[in-house]
Amino acid sequence: MKYSAIVTDIEGTTSRISFVTEVLFPYAARELPAFIQTQQHNPDVAAQLQACRTLMQQSDASIEQISHQLLQWIAADEKVTPLKALQGMVWQHGYQTGAFTGHVYDDAVRQLQHWHSKGVKLYVYSSGSVQAQQLLFQYSDAGDLTPLFSGYFDTRIGAKRDISSYAAILQKLQLPPKQVLFLSDVTAELDAAAQLGIDTVQLIRERQPAAKHKTAADFYQVAE
Ligand SMILES: CSCCC(=O)C(=O)COP(=O)(O)O
Numbered sequence: 001m002k003y004s005a006i007v008t009d010i011e012g013t014t015s016r017i018s019f020v021t022e023v024l025f026p027y028a029a030r031e032l033p034a035f036i037q038t039q040q041h042n043p044d045v046a047a048q049l050q051a052c053r054t055l056m057q058q059s060d061a062s063i064e065q066i067s068h069q070l071l072q073w074i075a076a077d078e079k080v081t082p083l084k085a086l087q088g089m090v091w092q093h094g095y096q097t098g099a100f101t102g103h104v105y106d107d108a109v110r111q112l113q114h115w116h117s118k119g120v121k122l123y124v125y126s127s128g129s130v131q132a133q134q135l136l137f138q139y140s141d142a143g144d145l146t147p148l149f150s151g152y153f154d155t156r157i158g159a160k161r162d163i164s165s166y167a168a169i170l171q172k173l174q175l176p177p178k179q180v181l182f183l184s185d186v187t188a189e190l191d192a193a194a195q196l197g198i199d200t201v202q203l204i205r206e207r208q209p210a211a212k213h214k215t216a217a218d219f220y221q222v223a224e
């Protein structure tokens with residue numbers, strides 16, 4: 001293995017897209033309105049509600065108006081940081097009560113374990129909040145996978161299609177680009193990483209290949 005670190009996306013890469021779109025997002029849409037109503041004075045929740053008001057450019061937006069906006073963002077799959085933070089908080093209850101477990105493809109579990117055993121540092125970069133990422137891997141179908149990971153990045157480091165996000169990640173990893181492999185299903189994300197000289201592999205699990213990047217149907221095909 002020629003890489004010191006592998007950074008992986010979640011949705012469409014380690015995990016099935018439908019787990020996110022048909023399990024996680026509907027759960028959040030169902031639970032978020034009551035959650036922000038009852039938890040609005042919790043400082044962590046209040047900070048995210050303020051961030052929603054800023055994005056809405058409506059400094060006096062009511063809880064009901066924010067709820068409405070959050071549901072619109074979920075429906076449009078907007079990767080906005082306060083939505084992602086609030087979703088993570090709501091999903092915690094879902095995982096802890098056994099409403100669902102985190103889907104991770106079996107090949108991803110096995111290769112992540114293999115790479116970890118070879119000393120490769122593993123990182124996650126997802127639009128889901130760091131809390132959401134940790135929950136998915138902690139409560140995964142295959143048990144607690146969090147010991148495999150050395151760190152997590154979310155939209156607070158930048159959007160996944162922005163080159164600057166990958167520059168910031170390289171800075172955090174303290175590695176040259178050629179020692180890092182980035183895995184994702186989304187061409188625009190891979191393009192951004194590749195612009196910096198980071199090696200890329202596109203996972204083609206449910207979407208059509210885009211031909212630009214090296215492709216893999218599963219994690220076994222990524223690298224030894
Ligand atoms: C961390 S699990 C929830 C995934 C999520 O909210 C999301 O928006 C998926 O984004 P990704 O960057 O993993 O494609």
Ligand SMILES: [Mg+2]
Pocket residue numbers: 009010011012013184185186
């Ligand atoms: Mg993805």
